[in-house]
Ligand code: ADP
C-alpha cells in the first residue's frame with residue numbers, strides 16, 4: 001500500500017511539473033480560464049500544445065499524453081517498456097468481460113507468456129478504471145508466490161491495456177472437473193490446501209480476492225494450482241470492510257449478495273463452494289441471473305444437499321466454510337489445517353509442492369484437452385470450443401466501481417473518440433475486440 005502511494009505520488013508530482021494540456025476540446029459548459037488561447041487552439045484544430053506556468057504556450061514541446069492514457073498511470077506504463085510486436089502471438093486462450101488473453105512467445109528468448117489485453121473504451125464505459133488499475137498494481141505486487149501466476153509487465157497503448165504474465169501451460173480446474181465429472185477426496189484435499197495457503201497469503205498481503213472460482217484456478221504443467229485474474233481483487237487495511245457487490249454469482253457469499261459490508265470471510269465462502277463443486281460435480285447453489293435472486297437461493301436453502309458418499313469430514317469442513325453468518329464461518333488457514341478433513345496432510349509439504357494432486361495420466365489428457373481448446377490467433381473467439389456450457393462470468397453490480405464523475409467520464413470518452421464509434425454498432429463484440437487486438 002505504502003509503495004503504491006509512493007509510486008503514484010511521484011508520478012503525480014511529475015505530471016504537476018508539466019502544464020496540463022489535453023488532446024480534446026473542452027465541453028462548452030466548462031468555463032475556460034484562458035478564452036483567447038482556447039479560441040486560437042480550436043481554430044488551429046489542436047490542443048496538443050504546451051502551456052507554460054505563465055499561461056503562454058509553446059510549440060516546441062508538445063505534451064503528448066491524452067487523458068485516456070494519463071488516467072491509467074502509473075499502473076500501466078505509457079512509454080511501453082515492451083511492445084506487442086516483441087512477441088509472436090500463438091493462440092487465444094481466454095476471453096472474459098473486458099479482456100482477451102493470448103498465448104505469446106517472446107521473439108528473442110522464445111519464452112512463453114500470457115498477455116491479457118483489456119479494452120479501454122469498455123473499461124471506461126463500465127466505470128471500472130480504478131479496478132483495472134488495482135488489478136495491475138496487485139498482480140505486480142504479488143511477486144513470485146508458488147500458487148499465483150507471476151506478472152512481469154503492464155503497459156498501455158491508445159486503446160488497450162496489457163498485462164504480461166508467465167504462461168501457465170496446463171489447464172484449469174473447470175476443465176479438469178469437466179473431464180473427471182467429480183474429483184476424489186485426495187485430489188480435493190491437496191487442491192483446497194493449496195488454495196487455503198494462497199488465500200492466507202493474499203489476505204496477509206492486504207488483498208481480498210473476491211473471484212475464487214474454478215475458471216480462475218489454473219493448473220500448471222506439474223498439476224499444481226496457479227491463481228490468475230485479479231480483476232476484482234481489492235487492497236484492504238487489516239480491519240477494513242468493503243461493500244461492492246461483485247464476484248461470480250454462484251460463488252458469492254450471502255453478505256456480498258445482500259449488500260452488507262464484508263471482509264476476508266467472503267473468500268473462504270468461495271473456497272467452500274469450490275470444494276463442494278469439485279467433490280460433488282455441481283454447484284451447491286444453482287446460478288441465477290442477478291444477485292437478488294441468487295441471495296434468495298442461498299437464504300432459502302436450509303441445509304446443503306450432500307450426496308451420501310461424501311465423507312463426514314468433507315461434509316463438516318464444507319458446512320463450516322459455507323456458514324451463512326460470516327462471524328461463525330471457518331475463515332483462517334490455522335483453523336482449516338487443524339480440521340479432521342486434513343488429518344495426515346502437512347501444509348508445509350503442500351507449500352513445497354511435494355504432493356501431486358493428480359496423476360501424470362490425468363494431467364496428460366487434461367493438457368491435450370486444453371491445447372485443443374486454444375484458438376489460433378486471430379481466429380474469432382466464441383468462448384472455449386470444447387465448453388458446451390458458457391462459463392460463468394465475473395460480475396459487479398452496475399456502477400460499482402465509479403471513480404470518475406460524469407464530467408471526467410465525458411472527457412475520457414471524448415479523448416478516445418466516441419464510445420459509439422468504438423462499439424462499432426452492427427458488428428459483433430468479438431469482431432470489435434479482435435480489431436482492437438490487431439491494431440494495438
Ligand atoms: P477475465 O478477467 O476476463 O476472466 P482472466 O484473467 O481470468 O480474465 O483470463 C481469462 C482466461 O484466460 C482464464 O480463465 C484462463 O483460461 C486464461 N488465462 C489467463 N491468464 C493465463 C495465464 N497466465 N496462462 C494461461 N492461461 C491464462
Ligand code: MG
Nearest residue numbers: 096215216229
Ligand atoms: Mg477470469
